[in-house]
Amino acid sequence: EADIYQTPRYLVIGTGKKITLECSQTMGHDKMYWYQQDPGMELHLIHYSYGVNSTEKGDLSSESTVSRIRTEHFPLTLESARPSHTSQYLCASRRGADGYTFGSGTRLTVV
């Protein structure tokens, strides 16, 4: 039973297009995160938020941007997609120091 939803599940898009990856959670979690993961590789934090109107860049430099206007919604936007952005993007949320709940991810391919 998923309490955190990511859409789309798969996306193939052309170079230069603007895209927004959606992430919504219904658990009322204050903290939300975006991780980037290539197949079989480790997770890299690219953005995080500890509450509404609070966003920070993560450890991995990313050309994407995020917003947190509502507690439950944490979308990620790429203004101009490039092939180097091809990856899986995982959204997660947590309350306090609890474990993360991850969404199913968006597999992005930029051609």
Place this chain on the structure above:
Amino acid sequence: GQQVMQIPQYQHVQEGEDFTTYCNSSTTLSNIQWYKQRPGGHPVFLIQLVKSGEVKKQKRLTFQFGEAKKNSSLHITATQTTDVGTYFCAPPAGGTSYGKLTFGQGTILTVHP
């Protein structure tokens, strides 16, 4: 800064054999979490360890936190094909328990029937 090393990177076992993955940190950790990611799936939270020397069990899985809180291990007894996946350790980044996590490189477990 904090560095986390997870070993081994890959482990192939026959069904019924035991499996262990280790997570080593260059700094003392306030706590550590473990996650499992099935092939094609997303990471799923397994457990959090907080106390020095803590041992927790979940059926065939045993989790340990070192006495110095700089290392942790996950041991699976009598592996099954359902154990296939990547196991990640994840200590807090920057020392605070309530913020972001740093994920280890992961151990990819393959179980041959």
